[in-house]
Amino acid sequence: MPTALILGATGYLGLPLAKSLLRSGNYTVYGLARTPAKAKTLVQNEVVPVIGDVNDPSSFTHLISSVPIDVVIDATSAYESATGLLSAITAASKSRMATLAKEGSSVPKLGFIYISGSWVHGNHTEPVSDTVPPGTSLAKAKPATAVGWRPAHEQSILAARDVLDVAIVRPSQMYGGTSWVWNTYFGPLLAAGKSGSTETIQVPADSTARPSIVHVDDVVSGVHGATDRIHGLLGSWPVFDLVGETVLLNDIMDGAKRSLGVKAALEYAGTQGNPFLEAIGLTTNNQSTRAAIVLGWQAKRQSFVQYIDTYVKAWAASQEEPK
Ligand SMILES: NC(=O)c1ccc[n+]([C@@H]2O[C@H](COP(=O)([O-])OP(=O)(O)OC[C@H]3O[C@@H](n4cnc5c(N)ncnc54)[C@H](OP(=O)(O)O)[C@@H]3O)[C@@H](O)[C@H]2O)c1
Known part of the structure; x- marks a missing residue:
């Protein structure tokens, strides 16, 4: 059974995602918690808690080889730590591959799913596709100022595909429950x-x-779909806008x-x-037609x-x- 590690497992998206992966019966789920009280919430939801912080990736990267972890999902709002986190995850995957190579074996690349957001497409009335990299000359509009840093981070993730199997999922503004x-x-x-x-x-x-808006339950099913397909079933451009x-x-x-x-x-x-x-x-x-084609995803709400x-x-x- 594959094991997923969710960073941001105590969040609005992270917790229902953990429950969805568990409900499928196909995953063991570990979740990062910043406090013992939040760790207890994870235990109550059958998630294995790991006390740590994204600002200090060594608090959880050791699990990548010791558990071992198959896929890490970054659903945190720790935006200032995104670059350091990616470096640490990449290094952990590289080190695991090198160790196995010395043993004369290969190992699946570590999966890494990054939760970005549709704000990277900015303000526009024309249809926008997730095949157009935001922040480039192909894009019709500038990313929203608050996420001006995010397109470059998405590109760094795509550039790490020699050691990670990656996906970038971009929910639009989520609604439902406590949003x-x-x-x-x-x-x-x-x-x-x-x-x-x-x-x-x-x-x-x-x-x-x-x-653009989308129900949180639909985002959960989209990220779950990407998780199921992370090891090679997402094609050459594993980037998906999720719009209801x-x-x-x-x-x-x-x-x-x-x-x-x-x-x-x-x-x-x-x-x-x-x-x-x-x-x-x-x-x-915004459109989600690629999520429909590749993930079989459709917003139900x-x-x-x-x-x-x-x-x-x-x-x-x-x-x-x-x-
Ligand atoms: N909500 C939306 O409408 C929406 C739309 C599009 C994209 N997104 C993206 O989706 C992702 C998740 O959003 P959300 O709405 O679920 O956010 P959220 O409810 O605020 O949850 C954020 C999660 O990140 C954790 N976290 C924050 N800083 C951390 C750190 N330094 N180390 C470890 N964990 C840390 C929080 O832990 P604590 O529980 O300890 O605070 C929490 O589990 C974000 O990247 C966001 O940009 C959200």
């Missing part, structure tokens, strides 16, 4: 709904924004307003040069606005303090 990415937009609505305030609410976005749909932010906000019982008017105030607001408020036209009451209420419930 933190909607806090900025829904937070003021929740407060206004509770207080009954009728003061106009400033939405820090352009009124024309049309983000693109939706006008206006429609999302109107639905969320109704759901939270907000009487106040909304005013779109623009992103005012804030890189995070720019990223969450992009206008996009494609009706965010129709079912927005369910999603907003799930998000709002996650904002309540535990009793």
Whole structure:
């Protein structure tokens, strides 16, 4: 049975991914946790916890040969450590291959899946394909400022294919359950709904924004599909955008307003040069057809606005303090 090590296993995406791999019966799953309390959460979910930090890859890279690990999935938000992490993973795979070579044997390359994101495609109305490397002269738009570093990192991962079997998966903005990415937009609505305030609410976005979104469960199935195929079944360009749909932010906000019982008017105030607001408020036209062709992936949830009451209420419930 292959063994996966998930970095970011305690996160919004990482934990349901761990559960999906376990549920298939095809994987043993190890997960990185930064604290004993988070390690306990992993144990409760049948994940083998490893206490460590991506800032210190030696806290887990020894497992690559000792367990041994077949695939490492980077689902962390430790962006500042991405380069060091890739070097450490590459070195561990190289060392394992060299050791086995001395024993007169070969070994499958270590799999490495990197969770990037669709913001690398930037602001665009024309369709964008994941065969176009973002940040290059082929790209139609510049990456969002907040992820300006990410295209170069994706290229470093693709360049490591002599020692790693890699995949880059780019979810669009995720929704479902506790999704933190909607806090900025829904937070003021929740407060206004509770207080009954009728003061106009400033939405820090352009009124024309049309983000690409995808349900977290669909992202889990996409990453799971890439994990199943990591050893040689992903073709010559193992990069996949995962998009459920693109939706006008206006429609999302109107639905969320109704759901939270907000009487106040909304005013779109623009992103005012804030890189995070720019990223969450992009206008996009991303596609996932390669994920459909290569991974057999299709988003099962494609009706965010129709079912927005369910999603907003799930998000709002996650904002309540535990009793
Ligand atoms: N959420 C979205 O809508 C979205 C959309 C597209 C792409 N993505 C990408 O998907 C990835 C995961 O996002 P997410 O929403 O699941 O984020 P998240 O809920 O914030 O989870 C981040 C995970 O990374 C861990 N982590 C952070 N710094 C670490 C470090 N130094 N060492 C070890 N672990 C560390 C966190 O551990 P703790 O539990 O200890 O904090 C947590 O498990 C990110 O790369 C993000 O850019 C997310």
